[in-house]
Amino acid sequence: MTSLSFLSTLSGIAENAKQIAKNSNINFEDHELSHTELVHLLESNSETGKLEALHHLIVQMMHGEDVSVYFPDVVKLVVSENPEIRRLVHIYLTHYAEFNPDLALLCVNTIQKTLYDKNPLVRAAAIRAMSSIRVPAINGIVLLGIQQSINDSSPLVRQRAALAILKCYSLDPSYYDQLVECIRLLLLDSHPLVVPAALAAFEEVCPENFIIFHPAFRRICTLFSKFTDWDKTVALKSMIRYARLNLPKPELTNTVHKDLKLLLESVDYCFYSLLPSTVLAGCCAYYYLAPTNKLDTIVKPLLQLLTDKSTIRLNTLLYIRHITFSRPELFKNHIKSFFLFGSDDVKTSVVKLEVISHLLDPENANYVLPELFYYVFKHPISKVASTAVRTIGHFAKNARSMASLCLNSLLRMLESDNDLIVTEAASSLRILIHNDPQEMYLQYLASIYEKFHVPVAKAVTLWLISEHLQQMIYVAPDLLRIAVRTFADEELEVKYQILDLAVKLYVATLTFEQNESNDEKSNPVVLLYKYVLSIVHFDMSYDLRDRARYYKSLTSAPFTDFTRRILLSNKQLLNSTKNISQDYCLGTTSVCLDDYVQGYVPVPEWADVSVIPEDDVRETDLNIETTTSAGPFSFQNTDIIKPLSSDASTGGNPNLTSTVKPRFVGQQSLEEFYQSDDSSDSEEYEEYEEDGSTAEEVTEEEIEEEENDDVNNGSGDDDNDDQVDDYENEHGESPREEEIHNSTEGYYTKENANTGSSFLSTESVMNKPIIPAEQNLWRSE
Structure with a gap:
């Protein structure tokens, strides 16, 4: 019975849809209008026909087709009394006015007249359309329309005027002084729909002119809770910059200036938003403005976003990764929240492991390291497994007490069939063993050299033996003999290390008596050295041949201090694993892409106390009240409106x-x-x-x-x-x-x-x- 009722409901919906489609005059899929038909409809006296033609043109325009040929016919419709027709004409004009400036000028006067319409929606559409016609000849008219609209009773019109300031300034920056005055008045507005648009105009036109921002600061903080979620995100960019340059930094005693406290209390509303970008913007504001004892406020909102969909989860993790560079203590108690799930994609899993690498310490190693080992040997994605190896190596470098456990695990990973795991393990061992060289680890690497199938592992082994040659003086000749046998088939990075080992071993083992006797057959090291130089002479790499000639000239005097100091001195390794994302600021595209993006602007440092303005510059009336009023344009009994002077x-x-x-x-x-x-x-x-x-x-x-x-x-x-x-x-x-x-x-x-x-x-x-x-x-x- 239930299924029959459901099917009858569906059939009823289908019948209604058919009836609506039958009665509709506009059907773009089944009915294509020719050029002649479109022109005829645009010139007809029927508003229905004009709407059908305009809808058809807008659809074609949105599909990327060029419909500029109808520009003269569409411009004539700007005088229509039908608001729907005018709206579509305005959309069309914003796309093609720049390419037809002469024809676009014909409709400017008509659009300007609609600034006096009794309907605020019509007035808002007029100022938007007029500012979108990017023809330099009408910049003065656009400016005057903006100056009129900022005094309009409708907040929607004032908002459109604020957005029009951006377009007017981009076309003609010479109106800077007039536009700044308009922005000053809009910043002092008491409606939450207008102020965010004014802040956007402030950021674009006069971002350093804080003189007009001072009186509006406290009013904006009071209105902040009434902003929409998107408006809060836009507004916080300006508020953070203003606070860093005009308010004192929270002291070490965690005392907060009253205006900064007012701003932080306003930011609290962001953490209850359903829009993730607003939550992230609020966390960014707290991270750069709040005192140290208040930073834990951002932990729970960020962790809550980790349960959202994948794109939001990834961006949140990038924020957390940036925070853990300098403040790992905030998330150390929540390290289990960053364990991997089966649904995590590769990028998300890698960022999670990078976060864990900053939070891992001896206190939580007993339950985090087994998790990492599981990722290394059981995770199906090679990139994730290799990142887990890198995390273990990073932990071993920072925690000396756990270094032996991590070293044994990394040595086991060198025998893995996964090339990425072997590469990361060898890179980590290079640093660990070089910083704390132990003979048993060096001997083990030399003993399994022939089993390596990854060039990086071979190169690391040869480099470690050559750097710690005094400890491995009896093992190095045999390792060099094994390495030379496959010299022609090795990668270039392995050939470099074979040449370096041969030269260093030759200088380290050669004595003055042996050089005088010239008994080369009795010294295998000398024979290996000359053999390496001879085969390098025929190698295809220019750089390798040049390096061999340099070494040959340098070893012509092997007993000088200069030669030994160059070849046998210990070298320090530079940590090249620094993540570049820590150089960028939160809330920017660069921190999410780990690369510089054009237009990147960092968060400024806290201003010196000597240049901070006095508190009285921010004194203003915080009594924000809204009064119901018909306003100057809310006429219903007449269509004849007297224009403003x-x-x-x-x-x-x-x-x-x-x-x-x-x-x-x-x-x-x-x-x-x-x-x-x-x-x-x-x-x-x-x-x-x-x-x-x-x-x-x-x-x-x-x-x-x-x-x-x-x-x-x-x-x-x-x-x-x-x-x-x-x-x-x-x-x-x-x-x-x-x-x-x-x-x-x-x-x-x-x-x-x-x-x-x-x-x-x-x-x-x-x-x-x-x-x-x-x-x-x-x-x-």
């Missing part, structure tokens, strides 16, 4: 003088804009008055008629309400429930809201009173 849109910025601020285009055409270089805003205002284009008062009956027309045409408030609902679902609040911005924000009065105007207002909106709540007829309930 150029003075009002600057937000009272004293840096924007009349000589440097860009001219506001308003309603004039682009041809008039580029032809009237010397005309001022007042002259434009007089021309509009002479043409009789001043606004006339709009009655309530006319407003109602326009609303009815919008409803009948399928556009207007219904579309806007749909977008507002989407905005509420995404951000959890209504775009009309917005706070009253700072004192630089202007407001419209009710009288002006009911007045249509097509010219630039010369009266600053700053001089207009704020609408009281009881008089605001468009206030959202």
Whole structure:
């Protein structure tokens, strides 16, 4: 019965899907539109046809096809009243405007007009589209749009303005002063949606200008808990850098500055995030800012991420590996958390073993070493097994009390059939035996030389015997005899060591009496030496032949102190196993890739106390309150919005003088804009008055008629309400429930809201009173 019910449900879903597909006007898989059909739909009067054509173009564009041939037809649709059409047109323009700058200029004025739309989503899309049209000729217009949008009542519009600063600065850095002032105002914003975008703009435009950052620091720390997870990750980059350069370092007594303590308390919210990057960013902030007694806070969050999926687990292990370079005590009690699982891939297993190598000590060796031995002899992946051998060798070098146990195990590993295991074991033995040469280990290596099939093992054995020749003076000649027999078939690194052993043995055993008697047949070492020189003479390696000639000249006077000091002196080994990842900082791509990545910026060192600013530079009002207000653009009863003046849109910025601020285009055409270089805003205002284009008062009956027309045409408030609902679902609040911005924000009065105007207002909106709540007829309930 249950199966029948389930099948009936599936059949019902299938029928519904067929019906939806049948009723849909857009089907890209079964219906391909030709060039003529697309042009016809784009020029049609039907909004449904225009949407179908635009959807088809966007899909083709996302598949990598070039659809720039339709640019003139798409640009015409920017004047559409349908918000969905305008949204798709904006997407199209951002991709192709840079390649068609002349045509793109034709739609800039229309996009600019939408900055005064009553819908905040439309205004946000307008500033985004205008800043994405990367045409240098409109940089001034983009800047003015940014200056206007940072005073908008909608936080979404202000966020888009902050992101537009990045694009404006990348195109024209000459607007640095104006953009810095915009960033200063945005950093002082009290909405958690705006401040992270302002921090991103700060990092890109003026990362060293902490004068504008000081007043906003405590406000940002207070707002930090309200940031989204991604915003927290972006914000912490700036906060860490600011704290290291402007706050005192935690003392050895673990006293923490009050502002640093405020920041660390804010970072605590990162550890409860479901986004791994936010948790890692919080751990990075604690690692670089927290005092020593607070560093154990990051241990549990990092260990918790080890249970996540493989990519997150690997990145977390890379962070832990970096931390254990300098702070191994944090994870020593959790070393079992880094034991390998069958599901671990090669990279994860290798990083785990590298972490274990930093945590292994005599106290936990009794249960860690058996685990490592199991990996060496039983793990199916050779690279993992060889890394376990390297871990054992690293432990033997650091723990002298366990060196004998590790040496015996490494000597056994030389007989393994796995070449990688033998190579790592020989490399570890080279350091261990050289630092503590014992005759029994050297004799054992010489006795099993013929069993070696890995060139590294042979080269290490010959090198150790030649370096400790005084202890092995009676074993070395026979080892040289065995090695010379297969000289022609050996690798180059083995040939080098055979030549070195022959030369050193010749100088060490030759006495003055033997040299005078010239009885070469009675000394086998001399015969072996000359034989090696003769066969090297015919070797294919230039370097080996040159080295043999050098040795021959050097041994022409074998009894001099110079010769013996060069050939027989002990040499120190350099540790070449240093991991380069410890040179990079947490939170960077370089530490994850173990290599330098272009754009890498290290975390700065703590600033000297003498250059740290006083605490009063960070004094600010922490009373962050949000007030429900209709705002200056939340009109529902009229579509005729009076545009802001150029003075009002600057937000009272004293840096924007009349000589440097860009001219506001308003309603004039682009041809008039580029032809009237010397005309001022007042002259434009007089021309509009002479043409009789001043606004006339709009009655309530006319407003109602326009609303009815919008409803009948399928556009207007219904579309806007749909977008507002989407905005509420995404951000959890209504775009009309917005706070009253700072004192630089202007407001419209009710009288002006009911007045249509097509010219630039010369009266600053700053001089207009704020609408009281009881008089605001468009206030959202």
